[in-house]
Amino acid sequence: MTVMTDTALQVAPASKARGYWATVGRRIARDKVAMVCAFILLLIFLAAIFAPYLHLADPYQGSMIRRLRAIGTPNYPLGTDELGRDMLARLIYGGRLSLLIGILPVILAFVIGTSLGLVAGYVGGKLNTAIMRTVDVFYAFPSVLLAIAISGALGAGILNSIVSLTIVFVPQITRVAESVTTGVRNMDYVEAARASGASAFTIMRVHMLGNVLGSIFVYATGLISVSMILAAGLSFLGLGTKPPEPEWGLMLNTLRTAIYVNPWVAALPGAMIFAVSICFNLLSDGMRSAMDIRN
C-alpha cells in the first residue's frame, strides 16, 4: 500500500480536523516561495479579470503602420504584434482565455475524477474493476497524444479543447482518488459509521470525502501547470482558440513569423505561460510539503 504514508496524517480525530488545516495554513504562509508564487498568480488573475478597467489599448484594434514595434516603444511598453495591436493589452486580455482553458479542464476533471475514484474505492469489487480498467485504457496513450487525438478528431474550438483536456485528466485524478479512498475505507471510523447505519452515500460524503480531498486537491493543483501548457499548446497548433481572440498559445503561433523582425516581442506570450505554469508548480509543491506534517 503506497498510500499508507499519506493517510497516516489524515486519521486525526474529527475534533482536531480544524487544527490540522490551521497548521497547514500557517506552514504555507511561512513558505516564502509559495507565497511569492501565490502573489504573482493573484496579480495575473486580477489583471485578467479587471482588464476592461485598466485603461489599456484596445486589444483587437490593429494598425498596419505600427506593426511589430520593439519592447519599450513610447505608448507601447511591450511593443506591438504582427497586426500592430498593443502587446501589453493583448497579454493581459489573453490571460482571460488562457487561464480559463488551462484551469477549467482540471476543475472539471477534479469533480468527475474524485467522484469516480471515491465510488470505485469505496464500493470496490466489480464496479472498481470496471472503472479502473477503463481508466487503464486511457493510460495507454501519452497524454499529449490523447489530447491531440481527441481535439484533432473533434475539430478546432475552445469547447473541444476543454473537453479533450478534461478527458486527459479524469483518468489521472480517478487513479489518485481511488488509491487514497482504498486506503481509508477500512479505517475504524468508517466501520463505525457503517455500524451506526449510515448509508453508503453519507459515508462517502461526510466521512471519507474530507479525508481524501486534501491529497487529491494537491495532485490536481500540480496538474494545472501541465494543463496550462497543453491548452496553450493546442491553441498554438491551431486546435483551440481562433483569431483574433487574444490567447497566449495562439499569439505565440501567429507571432512565430515575426521572430526574424522582432524576436523578443514574439517570445512574450510564452513567457506568460511559463510564469503561470511555474508558479502553480511551486505552489503545489509548497502545499504538498505543508500538508506533510510528519516532519
Added chain:
Amino acid sequence: MFVYIARRVVYVIPIVLSVALVCFLLVHITPGDPLVAILPADASQELAQQLRVAYGFDRPLPVQFGLWLWRALHGDLGSSIATGRPVLAEVLKAVGNTVTLAVAAAAIGFTLGLFFGLIAGYFRDTWVDKVATSIAIAGVSVPHYWLGMVLVIIFSVQLNWLPAVGAGPGGSGSWAWDWEHIKYLVLPAITTSVIPMGIVTRTVRALTGDILSQDFVEALRAKGLQETKVFRHVIKNAAPTALAVMGLQLGYMLGGSILIETVFSWPGSGLLLNSAIFQRDLPLLQGTILVLALFFVFLNLLVDIAQASIDPRIKRS
C-alpha cells in the same frame, strides 16, 4: 520470471484491443460524415454513396470495427486520403525520424537528470540541491514549444550557428549521423530533453533522499564502508524506479512530439499527425495514433519486464 513475463504479456492483449477500439472510434466522434472533408462541394448524392460504400462506411459499426481490426492485424491501415499512399508506410517512415529525435533527447535529458538528481539527493538542503531543484522545476514547467522558439531566436536568428527548421540540408528526408545532419538535431533534441530532465531529476532526488535515510545505509557507514561504495548501494536501490520513470518518459517523447516537430518542422510522426489533422485525413490520423499508442504500450511492457529482471522484490509480490 517466465510466469511474470507471461502474465504481463497476457495483460497487454485487452489493452491493445481497447486502444484499437479508441482509435477506431476517433473517426466516428468527428462531427458529420467522415467523408465530408474529401468530397468536392458539388458532389452528387450518388457519388457520396459510392465513396461511402468504397470506404465501408455504410456497414454497421461493429462490422466496420471487425474488418478494420482484421486488416490492421495484417498491416493494412488503409491509405491516406491526401496522398493515396498506404498509411502504415507513411507512419513508419515518419516514426524513424521521431525515434532519432527521442533517442538524442533521452541521451541529453536522462544524463543530466540522473546527474542533477543524484547530487541534489546526496547534498540535500545545500545550495547544490537548491540549484538542481530549481533547474528541474523550470524544466517541468516550461512550455517546450516556446523554449524551442527562444532557442531558435538565440542560436539561429541572432547567432546564426544552427539551422532553425528541417532535418537535413536541402530538406532531404534521409537521416545520417554526420555533422551536416546533426546540427539540425541539436535544437529540437535540447528542447525535447527539458521535461524528461526535470522529471528524472525530481524522481532521482526523492529516491536518493529516501534511500540515504534508511537504516541499512547507516549500517554500511557504521561498518566503515567507503562513501563511494555506499553510493553504489544507493544507485542499485534507486535503479529500478529510475528505469521505470525513464521508460515512461521515452514513451512520452515518442508519442508527444507533435508540438516540437511543428516548431522545428521535424519530419516525424508528430508533423505527420499535424498535417493529418488539418487536411482532415482521417485514415492517416487514425493510423498514426494507433501506431504511436501501440509503441507506448509495448515500451511500457518492456520497461516492466526490465524492471522486474533487475529488481527481485517485484517478482515476489
